[in-house]
Amino acid sequence: MANKETKEKTEQSLENRCPACKASISYNPKVGKWKCEYCGSEFTLEEMQKENDNASTEKKNRKEQKPEDTYDGYISYKCESCGAEIIADDQTAATFCVYCGNTAILQSKLSGKFSPDVIIPFKKEKTDATNAFKGLSKGRPLMPKGFNDSHNIEKIRGVYIPFWLYDITVSGDVVMDAKTVEKWTVGDTHYTKTNTFKVTRGGNIHFSKIPVDGSTRFANDIMNTIEPFDYKEMIPYNHAYLSGFYAEKYDEDPNVIYPEASNRALNSARIILKDDARYATKVIVSDQLEAKETERKYAMLPVWMVNVKYKNKMHIFAMNGQTGEFIGNIPLDKGRTLLYTIIIFTISMAICILISYLIFMGGN
Amino acid sequence: MLKEKMSNFIEENKMDIVIVTDSFYYATDGKNEEYASDFYDYNDFGMQFENYSGVLLLRNAYEQDPYFDMYSFGNAQLYFTQTEYDSILDGIYDDLHSGNYLDGFLSFVSRTDSYIKSGPPSAMKNYYVDEKGYLKQYYRIPWLISIGISSILTLIIMIILVNKNKMVTKARQAEDYVNKDSIHITNRKDVFVGSHTSSYTSSSSSGGGGGGFSSHSGSSGGGHSSGGGRHG
Incomplete structure:
Protein backbone atom coordinates (compact mmCIF):
# COMPACT_ATOMS: atom_id res chain seq x y z
CA MET A 1 0.00 0.00 0.00
CA ALA A 2 1.03 3.57 -0.48
CA ASN A 3 3.23 5.26 2.08
CA LYS A 4 1.78 8.74 2.20
CA GLU A 5 4.57 10.31 4.27
CA THR A 6 7.26 9.54 1.73
CA LYS A 7 4.77 10.25 -1.07
CA GLU A 8 5.58 7.22 -3.17
CA LYS A 9 3.12 4.97 -4.81
CA THR A 10 3.50 1.84 -6.79
CA GLU A 11 1.71 2.55 -10.03
CA GLN A 12 -0.30 0.31 -12.17
CA SER A 13 0.87 0.67 -15.74
CA LEU A 14 -0.98 0.03 -18.93
CA GLU A 15 0.69 -1.54 -21.87
CA ASN A 16 -0.07 -2.67 -25.33
CA ARG A 17 0.73 -6.18 -26.43
CA CYS A 18 0.84 -7.67 -29.90
CA PRO A 19 -2.37 -9.69 -30.34
CA ALA A 20 -0.40 -12.26 -32.32
CA CYS A 21 2.74 -12.92 -30.29
CA LYS A 22 2.08 -10.95 -27.06
CA ALA A 23 5.34 -8.96 -27.41
CA SER A 24 5.42 -5.31 -26.56
CA ILE A 25 4.01 -3.35 -29.52
CA SER A 26 4.26 0.30 -30.59
CA TYR A 27 2.25 2.65 -32.82
CA ASN A 28 3.99 3.11 -36.20
CA PRO A 29 3.45 6.68 -37.51
CA LYS A 30 4.36 5.90 -41.12
CA VAL A 31 1.89 3.03 -41.42
CA GLY A 32 -0.74 4.53 -39.11
CA LYS A 33 -1.20 1.23 -37.36
CA TRP A 34 0.37 -0.77 -34.55
CA LYS A 35 3.25 -2.84 -35.90
CA CYS A 36 4.96 -5.63 -34.00
CA GLU A 37 8.75 -5.55 -34.31
CA TYR A 38 8.99 -9.24 -33.50
CA CYS A 39 6.42 -10.94 -35.69
CA GLY A 40 5.83 -8.12 -38.18
CA SER A 41 2.03 -8.12 -37.84
CA GLU A 42 0.06 -4.89 -38.17
CA PHE A 43 -3.16 -4.03 -36.31
CA THR A 44 -5.81 -1.32 -36.40
CA LEU A 45 -7.11 0.45 -33.31
CA GLU A 46 -10.16 -1.81 -33.12
CA GLU A 47 -8.01 -4.93 -33.24
CA MET A 48 -5.68 -3.54 -30.59
CA GLN A 49 -8.56 -2.58 -28.32
CA LYS A 50 -10.11 -5.99 -28.52
CA GLU A 51 -6.92 -7.63 -27.36
CA ASN A 52 -5.55 -5.09 -24.94
CA ASP A 53 -8.70 -4.12 -23.12
CA ASN A 54 -8.93 -7.71 -21.98
CA ALA A 55 -5.34 -7.68 -20.86
CA SER A 56 -5.73 -4.60 -18.69
CA THR A 57 -8.93 -5.93 -17.17
CA GLU A 58 -6.96 -9.02 -16.23
CA LYS A 59 -4.30 -6.95 -14.60
CA LYS A 60 -6.91 -5.03 -12.68
CA ASN A 61 -8.00 -8.25 -11.13
CA ARG A 62 -4.47 -9.15 -10.20
CA LYS A 63 -3.51 -5.91 -8.54
CA GLU A 64 -5.78 -3.98 -6.31
CA GLN A 65 -4.06 -0.65 -5.83
CA LYS A 66 -6.30 2.26 -6.58
CA PRO A 67 -4.28 5.31 -7.65
CA GLU A 68 -5.19 8.71 -6.27
CA ASP A 69 -5.87 11.75 -8.41
CA THR A 70 -2.75 13.79 -7.74
CA TYR A 71 0.71 13.05 -6.41
CA ASP A 72 3.38 15.46 -5.30
CA GLY A 73 6.49 13.42 -5.68
CA TYR A 74 7.56 10.41 -7.64
CA ILE A 75 5.84 7.32 -8.78
CA SER A 76 7.44 3.94 -8.76
CA TYR A 77 6.11 1.33 -11.10
CA LYS A 78 6.85 -2.19 -11.93
CA CYS A 79 7.77 -2.99 -15.50
CA GLU A 80 5.45 -5.70 -16.77
CA SER A 81 8.09 -7.20 -19.04
CA CYS A 82 11.15 -7.53 -16.85
CA GLY A 83 9.87 -6.79 -13.35
CA ALA A 84 12.25 -3.90 -12.75
CA GLU A 85 11.13 -1.17 -10.36
CA ILE A 86 11.27 2.17 -12.20
CA ILE A 87 10.84 5.62 -10.73
CA ALA A 88 9.10 8.19 -12.89
CA ASP A 89 8.36 11.80 -11.95
CA ASP A 90 4.96 13.21 -11.34
CA GLN A 91 4.35 14.65 -14.79
CA THR A 92 5.21 11.57 -16.78
CA ALA A 93 2.18 9.85 -18.24
CA ALA A 94 3.95 7.38 -20.50
CA THR A 95 7.56 6.33 -20.50
CA PHE A 96 9.95 3.48 -21.25
CA CYS A 97 11.60 0.97 -18.98
CA VAL A 98 15.30 1.79 -19.14
CA TYR A 99 16.18 -1.85 -18.75
CA CYS A 100 14.09 -3.57 -21.38
CA GLY A 101 12.60 -0.65 -23.34
CA ASN A 102 9.00 -1.64 -22.72
CA THR A 103 6.49 1.20 -22.93
CA ALA A 104 4.60 1.88 -19.75
CA ILE A 105 1.49 4.01 -19.77
CA LEU A 106 0.72 5.32 -16.30
CA GLN A 107 -3.02 5.17 -16.20
CA SER A 108 -3.59 7.45 -13.23
CA LYS A 109 -1.92 10.26 -15.10
CA LEU A 110 -4.47 9.89 -17.82
CA SER A 111 -7.72 9.33 -16.02
CA GLY A 112 -10.32 11.41 -14.26
CA LYS A 113 -9.69 15.05 -14.85
CA PHE A 114 -6.43 14.12 -16.54
CA SER A 115 -8.13 12.05 -19.16
CA PRO A 116 -7.38 13.64 -22.52
CA ASP A 117 -10.30 14.39 -24.83
CA VAL A 118 -8.51 14.18 -28.13
CA ILE A 119 -5.20 13.18 -29.68
CA ILE A 120 -3.35 13.68 -32.96
CA PRO A 121 -1.25 10.55 -33.56
CA PHE A 122 2.37 10.83 -34.64
CA LYS A 123 2.93 10.93 -38.39
CA LYS A 124 6.65 11.63 -38.38
CA GLU A 125 9.27 9.16 -37.19
CA LYS A 126 12.56 9.61 -35.37
CA THR A 127 14.49 9.49 -38.66
CA ASP A 128 12.39 12.40 -39.96
CA ALA A 129 13.49 14.46 -36.98
CA THR A 130 17.15 13.49 -37.39
CA ASN A 131 17.06 14.29 -41.10
CA ALA A 132 15.38 17.62 -40.46
CA PHE A 133 18.13 18.47 -37.98
CA LYS A 134 20.81 17.50 -40.48
CA GLY A 135 19.10 19.69 -43.09
CA LEU A 136 19.32 22.82 -40.94
CA SER A 137 22.43 24.11 -42.70
CA LYS A 138 20.45 24.79 -45.88
CA GLY A 139 20.23 28.54 -46.41
CA ARG A 140 21.97 29.30 -43.11
CA PRO A 141 25.51 30.47 -43.81
CA LEU A 142 25.94 31.79 -40.26
CA MET A 143 25.41 28.39 -38.62
CA PRO A 144 28.60 27.00 -37.04
CA LYS A 145 30.17 24.29 -39.14
CA GLY A 146 29.46 20.86 -37.72
CA PHE A 147 26.56 22.07 -35.58
CA ASN A 148 24.00 19.95 -37.36
CA ASP A 149 26.06 16.78 -37.19
CA SER A 150 23.78 14.04 -35.87
CA HIS A 151 26.44 13.14 -33.27
CA ASN A 152 25.56 16.34 -31.43
CA ILE A 153 22.08 15.01 -30.70
CA GLU A 154 22.10 14.11 -27.02
CA LYS A 155 18.53 12.99 -26.77
CA ILE A 156 15.69 12.64 -29.22
CA ARG A 157 12.25 11.74 -27.92
CA GLY A 158 8.77 11.55 -29.35
CA VAL A 159 6.51 13.09 -26.73
CA TYR A 160 2.78 13.60 -26.57
CA ILE A 161 2.59 17.04 -25.04
CA PRO A 162 -0.52 18.18 -23.19
CA PHE A 163 -2.31 21.16 -24.71
CA TRP A 164 -5.45 23.00 -23.82
CA LEU A 165 -7.49 23.92 -26.90
CA TYR A 166 -9.86 26.83 -26.46
CA ASP A 167 -12.86 27.83 -28.57
CA ILE A 168 -13.31 31.55 -28.09
CA THR A 169 -15.86 34.06 -29.39
CA VAL A 170 -14.73 37.68 -29.45
CA SER A 171 -17.41 40.35 -29.65
CA GLY A 172 -17.46 44.12 -29.36
CA ASP A 173 -16.26 47.24 -31.16
CA VAL A 174 -13.05 48.99 -32.09
CA VAL A 175 -12.86 52.74 -32.70
CA MET A 176 -10.24 54.19 -35.07
CA ASP A 177 -8.95 57.55 -36.20
CA ALA A 178 -8.74 57.18 -39.98
CA LYS A 179 -7.61 59.40 -42.86
CA THR A 180 -8.04 59.50 -46.62
CA VAL A 181 -5.77 61.56 -48.87
CA GLU A 182 -6.59 63.19 -52.21
CA LYS A 183 -3.93 64.81 -54.41
CA TRP A 184 -4.29 66.91 -57.52
CA THR A 185 -2.35 69.53 -59.48
CA VAL A 186 -3.46 72.78 -61.10
CA GLY A 187 -0.69 74.31 -63.17
CA ASP A 188 2.36 74.55 -60.93
CA THR A 189 0.41 74.18 -57.69
CA HIS A 190 0.13 70.77 -56.00
CA TYR A 191 -2.81 70.28 -53.63
CA THR A 192 -3.15 67.67 -50.87
CA LYS A 193 -6.49 67.23 -49.08
CA THR A 194 -6.60 65.10 -45.92
CA ASN A 195 -10.01 63.93 -44.68
CA THR A 196 -10.27 62.71 -41.07
CA PHE A 197 -12.88 60.20 -39.90
CA LYS A 198 -13.94 58.53 -36.66
CA VAL A 199 -14.52 54.92 -37.66
CA THR A 200 -16.23 52.17 -35.68
CA ARG A 201 -16.22 48.50 -36.56
CA GLY A 202 -17.87 45.88 -34.40
CA GLY A 203 -19.28 42.40 -34.48
CA ASN A 204 -18.30 38.92 -33.40
CA ILE A 205 -15.65 36.49 -34.52
CA HIS A 206 -15.22 32.88 -33.54
CA PHE A 207 -11.87 31.19 -32.98
CA SER A 208 -11.57 27.44 -32.91
CA LYS A 209 -9.12 25.38 -30.82
CA ILE A 210 -6.46 27.96 -29.98
CA PRO A 211 -3.71 25.81 -28.44
CA VAL A 212 -1.90 26.64 -25.20
CA ASP A 213 0.89 24.41 -23.91
CA GLY A 214 -0.35 22.85 -20.67
CA SER A 215 3.03 21.77 -19.30
CA THR A 216 5.54 23.98 -17.53
CA ARG A 217 8.30 21.64 -18.72
CA PHE A 218 8.03 22.72 -22.33
CA ALA A 219 8.73 26.32 -23.32
CA ASN A 220 5.66 28.11 -24.63
CA ASP A 221 7.46 29.92 -27.40
CA ILE A 222 8.83 26.68 -28.84
CA MET A 223 5.36 25.14 -28.74
CA ASN A 224 3.97 28.30 -30.41
CA THR A 225 6.49 28.09 -33.21
CA ILE A 226 5.64 24.51 -34.28
CA GLU A 227 2.00 25.50 -34.75
CA PRO A 228 -0.33 24.92 -36.46
CA PHE A 229 -1.39 21.30 -36.18
CA ASP A 230 -3.87 19.97 -38.70
CA TYR A 231 -6.94 19.40 -36.60
CA LYS A 232 -8.63 17.39 -39.35
CA GLU A 233 -6.55 14.45 -38.12
CA MET A 234 -7.57 14.88 -34.51
CA ILE A 235 -9.40 11.85 -33.09
CA PRO A 236 -10.88 10.82 -29.75
CA TYR A 237 -8.18 9.90 -27.27
CA ASN A 238 -7.08 6.32 -26.82
CA HIS A 239 -4.20 5.05 -24.63
CA ALA A 240 -3.06 2.77 -27.42
CA TYR A 241 -1.53 5.64 -29.42
CA LEU A 242 0.99 6.31 -26.67
CA SER A 243 2.83 3.04 -27.27
CA GLY A 244 6.36 3.75 -28.36
CA PHE A 245 6.25 7.36 -27.21
CA TYR A 246 6.59 9.44 -24.08
CA ALA A 247 3.67 11.41 -22.74
CA GLU A 248 3.24 14.10 -20.14
CA LYS A 249 0.19 15.19 -18.20
CA TYR A 250 -0.73 18.82 -17.82
CA ASP A 251 0.37 20.79 -14.77
CA GLU A 252 -0.95 24.22 -15.80
CA ASP A 253 -4.41 25.11 -14.58
CA PRO A 254 -6.45 25.76 -17.76
CA ASN A 255 -8.14 28.77 -16.13
CA VAL A 256 -4.76 30.30 -15.30
CA ILE A 257 -3.34 29.92 -18.82
CA TYR A 258 -6.58 30.85 -20.61
CA PRO A 259 -5.48 34.52 -21.08
CA GLU A 260 -2.74 33.33 -23.44
CA ALA A 261 -5.44 32.12 -25.81
CA SER A 262 -7.83 34.98 -25.21
CA ASN A 263 -5.16 37.64 -25.83
CA ARG A 264 -4.23 36.01 -29.12
CA ALA A 265 -7.89 35.99 -30.10
CA LEU A 266 -8.37 39.64 -29.10
CA ASN A 267 -5.29 40.73 -31.08
CA SER A 268 -6.49 38.91 -34.18
CA ALA A 269 -10.00 40.29 -33.77
CA ARG A 270 -8.62 43.84 -33.66
CA ILE A 271 -6.74 43.25 -36.90
CA ILE A 272 -9.77 41.71 -38.65
CA LEU A 273 -12.04 44.59 -37.63
CA LYS A 274 -9.38 47.16 -38.56
CA ASP A 275 -8.89 45.59 -41.99
CA ASP A 276 -12.59 45.91 -42.73
CA ALA A 277 -12.22 49.72 -42.83
CA ARG A 278 -10.73 51.03 -46.09
CA TYR A 279 -8.63 54.09 -45.37
CA ALA A 280 -5.12 55.29 -46.15
CA THR A 281 -4.14 55.38 -42.47
CA LYS A 282 -5.91 53.86 -39.49
CA VAL A 283 -5.05 53.96 -35.79
CA ILE A 284 -7.12 52.17 -33.16
CA VAL A 285 -7.82 54.60 -30.33
CA SER A 286 -10.07 52.47 -28.16
CA ASP A 287 -11.75 49.11 -28.13
CA GLN A 288 -14.50 47.36 -26.25
CA LEU A 289 -13.79 43.76 -27.09
CA GLU A 290 -14.70 40.79 -24.95
CA ALA A 291 -13.42 37.25 -25.30
CA LYS A 292 -15.67 34.45 -24.14
CA GLU A 293 -14.63 30.83 -23.91
CA THR A 294 -17.25 28.58 -25.45
CA GLU A 295 -15.47 25.25 -25.23
CA ARG A 296 -12.23 23.76 -23.99
CA LYS A 297 -10.56 20.45 -24.82
CA TYR A 298 -7.56 18.67 -23.38
CA ALA A 299 -5.43 17.34 -26.23
CA MET A 300 -2.29 15.23 -26.61
CA LEU A 301 -0.30 16.61 -29.52
CA PRO A 302 2.77 14.90 -31.00
CA VAL A 303 6.16 16.60 -30.81
CA TRP A 304 9.66 15.28 -31.44
CA MET A 305 11.96 16.92 -28.85
CA VAL A 306 15.61 17.05 -29.91
CA ASN A 307 18.24 18.01 -27.33
CA VAL A 308 21.51 19.07 -28.94
CA LYS A 309 24.84 19.62 -27.22
CA TYR A 310 27.34 21.83 -29.07
CA LYS A 311 30.47 23.21 -27.44
CA ASN A 312 29.15 22.30 -23.99
CA LYS A 313 25.95 24.28 -24.48
CA MET A 314 22.50 22.72 -24.73
CA HIS A 315 20.16 23.71 -27.53
CA ILE A 316 16.55 22.60 -27.80
CA PHE A 317 14.85 21.85 -31.11
CA ALA A 318 11.34 20.62 -31.70
CA MET A 319 9.56 19.05 -34.63
CA ASN A 320 5.80 19.04 -35.05
CA GLY A 321 5.18 15.27 -34.99
CA GLN A 322 2.36 15.63 -37.51
CA THR A 323 3.45 18.29 -40.03
CA GLY A 324 7.22 17.93 -39.70
CA GLU A 325 7.80 21.64 -39.00
CA PHE A 326 11.28 21.67 -37.42
CA ILE A 327 12.33 24.66 -35.35
CA GLY A 328 14.79 25.92 -32.79
CA ASN A 329 17.30 28.70 -32.23
CA ILE A 330 20.65 28.07 -33.87
CA PRO A 331 23.73 29.77 -32.42
CA LEU A 332 25.61 32.29 -34.57
CA MET B 1 47.23 102.54 -72.00
CA LEU B 2 44.68 99.82 -72.39
CA LYS B 3 46.76 98.16 -75.05
CA GLU B 4 49.84 98.24 -72.82
CA LYS B 5 47.95 96.73 -69.96
CA MET B 6 46.61 94.01 -72.21
CA SER B 7 50.07 93.25 -73.61
CA ASN B 8 51.44 92.88 -70.09
CA PHE B 9 48.56 90.58 -69.29
CA ILE B 10 49.32 88.38 -72.29
CA GLU B 11 53.02 88.18 -71.53
CA GLU B 12 52.66 87.52 -67.82
CA ASN B 13 49.80 85.09 -67.93
CA LYS B 14 50.66 83.30 -71.17
CA MET B 15 47.15 83.64 -72.55
CA ASP B 16 45.32 86.06 -74.83
CA ILE B 17 42.91 88.75 -73.72
CA VAL B 18 40.33 90.15 -76.15
CA ILE B 19 37.79 92.96 -75.87
CA VAL B 20 35.14 93.06 -78.60
CA THR B 21 32.32 95.51 -79.05
CA ASP B 22 29.73 95.11 -81.80
CA SER B 23 26.09 95.56 -82.47
CA PHE B 24 24.09 92.72 -83.86
CA TYR B 25 20.67 91.24 -83.40
CA TYR B 26 20.40 88.34 -80.99
CA ALA B 27 17.39 86.36 -79.91
CA THR B 28 19.08 84.45 -77.11
CA ASP B 29 22.22 84.79 -75.01
CA GLY B 30 23.49 81.76 -76.84
CA LYS B 31 23.86 83.86 -80.00
CA ASN B 32 26.30 86.14 -78.20
CA GLU B 33 28.20 83.15 -76.98
CA GLU B 34 28.40 81.80 -80.49
CA TYR B 35 29.63 85.15 -81.76
CA ALA B 36 32.32 85.35 -79.07
CA SER B 37 33.48 81.82 -79.67
CA ASP B 38 33.61 82.25 -83.45
CA PHE B 39 35.35 85.61 -83.13
CA TYR B 40 38.02 84.07 -80.90
CA ASP B 41 38.51 81.07 -83.19
CA TYR B 42 38.41 82.76 -86.60
CA ASN B 43 40.83 85.46 -85.50
CA ASP B 44 43.25 82.81 -84.25
CA PHE B 45 43.38 84.07 -80.72
CA GLY B 46 45.25 81.88 -78.26
CA MET B 47 47.23 80.33 -81.16
CA GLN B 48 50.62 80.63 -79.57
CA PHE B 49 49.44 79.41 -76.19
CA GLU B 50 48.68 75.94 -74.87
CA ASN B 51 45.09 74.84 -75.56
CA TYR B 52 44.39 78.24 -77.19
CA SER B 53 44.05 79.81 -73.76
CA GLY B 54 42.58 83.29 -73.39
CA VAL B 55 39.68 85.41 -72.18
CA LEU B 56 37.28 87.57 -74.17
CA LEU B 57 34.91 90.36 -73.17
CA LEU B 58 32.05 90.90 -75.60
CA ARG B 59 29.78 93.95 -75.56
CA ASN B 60 26.78 93.86 -77.89
CA ALA B 61 25.26 97.34 -78.16
CA TYR B 62 22.25 96.27 -80.19
CA GLU B 63 19.83 96.97 -77.34
CA GLN B 64 19.43 100.17 -75.39
CA ASP B 65 20.86 98.33 -72.42
CA PRO B 66 23.79 96.66 -74.19
CA TYR B 67 24.56 93.04 -73.39
CA PHE B 68 28.04 92.17 -72.14
CA ASP B 69 29.58 88.93 -71.02
CA MET B 70 32.93 87.34 -70.42
CA TYR B 71 34.21 84.10 -72.01
CA SER B 72 37.25 81.99 -71.19
CA PHE B 73 39.04 79.57 -73.50
CA GLY B 74 41.55 76.75 -73.03
CA ASN B 75 43.32 76.73 -69.67
CA ALA B 76 41.73 80.04 -68.69
CA GLN B 77 38.58 78.05 -67.93
CA LEU B 78 40.26 76.66 -64.84
CA TYR B 79 40.48 80.06 -63.17
CA PHE B 80 36.86 81.08 -63.19
CA THR B 81 33.72 79.75 -61.58
CA GLN B 82 30.38 81.55 -61.55
CA THR B 83 31.61 83.50 -58.52
CA GLU B 84 34.60 84.94 -60.34
CA TYR B 85 32.65 85.73 -63.51
CA ASP B 86 29.98 87.49 -61.44
CA SER B 87 32.55 89.46 -59.55
CA ILE B 88 34.29 90.72 -62.69
CA LEU B 89 31.08 91.51 -64.59
CA ASP B 90 29.48 93.24 -61.60
CA GLY B 91 32.67 95.12 -60.98
CA ILE B 92 32.73 96.71 -64.45
CA TYR B 93 28.98 97.19 -64.72
CA ASP B 94 28.85 100.74 -63.36
CA ASP B 95 31.62 101.98 -65.66
CA LEU B 96 30.09 100.44 -68.78
CA HIS B 97 26.59 101.53 -67.91
CA SER B 98 27.63 105.14 -67.37
CA GLY B 99 29.64 105.24 -70.57
CA ASN B 100 33.10 105.12 -69.00
CA TYR B 101 34.14 102.42 -71.39
CA LEU B 102 37.89 102.83 -71.00
CA ASP B 103 37.68 102.61 -67.22
CA GLY B 104 35.43 99.61 -67.58
CA PHE B 105 37.80 97.82 -69.89
CA LEU B 106 40.83 98.65 -67.76
CA SER B 107 38.97 97.32 -64.77
CA PHE B 108 38.17 94.17 -66.73
CA VAL B 109 41.84 93.57 -67.47
CA SER B 110 43.03 94.17 -63.91
CA ARG B 111 40.30 92.12 -62.27
CA THR B 112 40.85 89.23 -64.65
CA ASP B 113 44.59 89.49 -64.14
CA SER B 114 44.32 89.32 -60.37
CA TYR B 115 42.11 86.24 -60.49
CA ILE B 116 44.53 84.46 -62.78
CA LYS B 117 47.50 85.41 -60.65
CA SER B 118 45.78 84.06 -57.53
CA GLY B 119 45.46 80.64 -59.15
CA PRO B 120 42.51 78.34 -59.81
CA PRO B 121 39.79 78.52 -57.13
CA SER B 122 39.40 75.50 -54.84
CA ALA B 123 36.11 74.55 -56.52
CA MET B 124 38.03 73.89 -59.72
CA LYS B 125 40.69 71.68 -58.21
CA ASN B 126 39.22 68.50 -59.76
CA TYR B 127 39.01 69.99 -63.25
CA TYR B 128 41.40 69.88 -66.14
CA VAL B 129 41.35 71.01 -69.75
CA ASP B 130 41.73 68.27 -72.34
CA GLU B 131 43.62 68.47 -75.65
CA LYS B 132 40.47 69.68 -77.41
CA GLY B 133 40.16 72.56 -74.94
CA TYR B 134 37.16 71.16 -73.08
CA LEU B 135 36.80 71.57 -69.35
CA LYS B 136 36.73 68.10 -67.80
CA GLN B 137 36.48 66.74 -64.30
CA TYR B 138 38.72 64.10 -62.83
CA TYR B 139 36.87 61.05 -61.60
CA ARG B 140 36.77 61.10 -57.80
CA ILE B 141 35.58 58.05 -55.86
CA PRO B 142 32.44 59.08 -53.92
CA TRP B 143 33.64 57.62 -50.61
CA LEU B 144 30.94 59.03 -48.36
CA ILE B 145 27.99 57.94 -50.47
CA SER B 146 29.50 54.52 -51.16
CA ILE B 147 30.23 53.85 -47.49
CA GLY B 148 26.74 55.05 -46.57
CA ILE B 149 24.93 52.87 -49.11
CA SER B 150 27.18 49.87 -48.47
CA SER B 151 26.66 50.11 -44.71
CA ILE B 152 22.89 50.15 -45.07
CA LEU B 153 22.91 47.29 -47.58
CA THR B 154 25.24 45.19 -45.41
CA LEU B 155 23.09 45.83 -42.33
CA ILE B 156 19.93 44.74 -44.12
CA ILE B 157 21.51 41.58 -45.52
CA MET B 158 23.12 40.61 -42.21
CA ILE B 159 19.85 41.11 -40.33
CA ILE B 160 18.15 38.77 -42.79
CA LEU B 161 20.89 36.14 -42.37
CA VAL B 162 20.92 36.39 -38.56
CA ASN B 163 17.14 36.01 -38.41
CA LYS B 164 17.39 32.76 -40.34
CA ASN B 165 19.07 31.29 -37.27
CA LYS B 166 16.47 32.56 -34.87
CA MET B 167 13.28 30.66 -35.55
CA VAL B 168 11.51 30.63 -32.21
CA THR B 169 8.95 33.38 -31.61
CA LYS B 170 6.08 33.81 -29.21
CA ALA B 171 2.66 33.81 -30.88
CA ARG B 172 0.68 37.00 -30.40
CA GLN B 173 -2.21 36.27 -32.73
CA ALA B 174 -4.54 33.46 -33.64
CA GLU B 175 -4.97 33.98 -37.39
CA ASP B 176 -4.69 30.22 -38.02
CA TYR B 177 -7.68 29.57 -35.79
CA VAL B 178 -10.22 32.05 -37.13
CA ASN B 179 -13.44 30.47 -38.24
CA LYS B 180 -13.77 32.44 -41.50
CA ASP B 181 -17.53 31.85 -41.80
CA SER B 182 -18.03 33.15 -38.29
CA ILE B 183 -16.80 36.69 -38.96
CA HIS B 184 -19.87 38.87 -38.55
CA ILE B 185 -19.30 42.58 -38.67
CA THR B 186 -22.60 44.01 -37.53
CA ASN B 187 -21.60 47.55 -36.64
CA ARG B 188 -20.06 49.91 -39.19
CA LYS B 189 -19.93 53.64 -38.48
CA ASP B 190 -17.85 56.12 -40.50
CA VAL B 191 -18.19 59.66 -39.17
CA PHE B 192 -16.59 62.52 -41.11
CA VAL B 193 -14.68 64.73 -38.66
CA GLY B 194 -13.02 67.34 -40.88
CA SER B 195 -10.59 68.00 -43.70
CA HIS B 196 -7.46 70.00 -44.29
CA THR B 197 -5.99 71.12 -47.62
CA SER B 198 -2.39 72.15 -48.14
CA SER B 199 -0.56 73.18 -51.29
CA TYR B 200 2.83 74.12 -52.61
CA THR B 201 4.01 75.62 -55.88
CA SER B 202 6.93 74.10 -57.69
CA SER B 203 9.06 76.81 -59.29
CA SER B 204 9.65 76.22 -63.00
CA SER B 205 13.14 77.21 -64.10
CA SER B 206 13.33 81.02 -63.92
CA GLY B 207 15.09 82.96 -66.64
CA GLY B 208 17.66 85.62 -65.94
CA GLY B 209 21.39 85.74 -65.82
CA GLY B 210 23.89 83.59 -64.13
CA GLY B 211 22.71 80.05 -64.61
CA GLY B 212 26.04 78.42 -63.77
CA PHE B 213 29.03 78.00 -65.98
CA SER B 214 29.34 75.23 -68.49
CA SER B 215 31.72 74.12 -71.13
CA HIS B 216 30.56 74.37 -74.76
CA SER B 217 32.27 73.93 -78.05
CA GLY B 218 32.86 76.73 -80.46
CA SER B 219 32.33 76.25 -84.18
CA SER B 220 36.00 75.57 -84.75
CA GLY B 221 36.03 72.97 -82.04
CA GLY B 222 37.72 74.46 -78.99
CA GLY B 223 35.93 74.39 -75.67
CA HIS B 224 35.09 77.53 -73.69
CA SER B 225 33.19 78.66 -70.64
CA SER B 226 31.17 81.76 -70.05
CA GLY B 227 29.78 83.90 -67.30
CA GLY B 228 26.12 84.74 -67.01
CA GLY B 229 25.87 87.83 -69.19
CA ARG B 230 24.74 91.29 -68.14
CA HIS B 231 22.52 93.96 -69.56
CA GLY B 232 23.46 97.51 -68.86
Missing part, protein backbone atom coordinates in the same frame (compact mmCIF):
# COMPACT_ATOMS: atom_id res chain seq x y z
CA ASP A 333 29.12 31.51 -35.69
CA LYS A 334 30.96 34.73 -34.79
CA GLY A 335 33.78 34.14 -37.25
CA ARG A 336 31.46 33.52 -40.19
CA THR A 337 29.29 36.49 -39.24
CA LEU A 338 32.31 38.80 -39.32
CA LEU A 339 33.54 37.30 -42.59
CA TYR A 340 30.18 37.71 -44.33
CA THR A 341 29.87 41.28 -43.04
CA ILE A 342 33.28 42.19 -44.49
CA ILE A 343 32.66 40.42 -47.80
CA ILE A 344 29.20 41.90 -48.34
CA PHE A 345 30.42 45.39 -47.43
CA THR A 346 33.41 45.15 -49.78
CA ILE A 347 31.32 43.87 -52.68
CA SER A 348 28.71 46.61 -52.29
CA MET A 349 31.46 49.26 -52.10
CA ALA A 350 32.88 47.89 -55.34
CA ILE A 351 29.45 47.95 -57.00
CA CYS A 352 28.76 51.52 -55.79
CA ILE A 353 32.10 52.75 -57.14
CA LEU A 354 31.58 50.91 -60.43
CA ILE A 355 28.11 52.41 -60.90
CA SER A 356 29.36 55.91 -60.07
CA TYR A 357 32.23 55.50 -62.55
CA LEU A 358 29.85 54.36 -65.28
CA ILE A 359 27.60 57.35 -64.60
CA PHE A 360 30.64 59.64 -64.76
CA MET A 361 31.77 58.10 -68.03
CA GLY A 362 28.28 58.40 -69.45
CA GLY A 363 28.13 62.07 -68.48
CA ASN A 364 31.46 62.80 -70.11
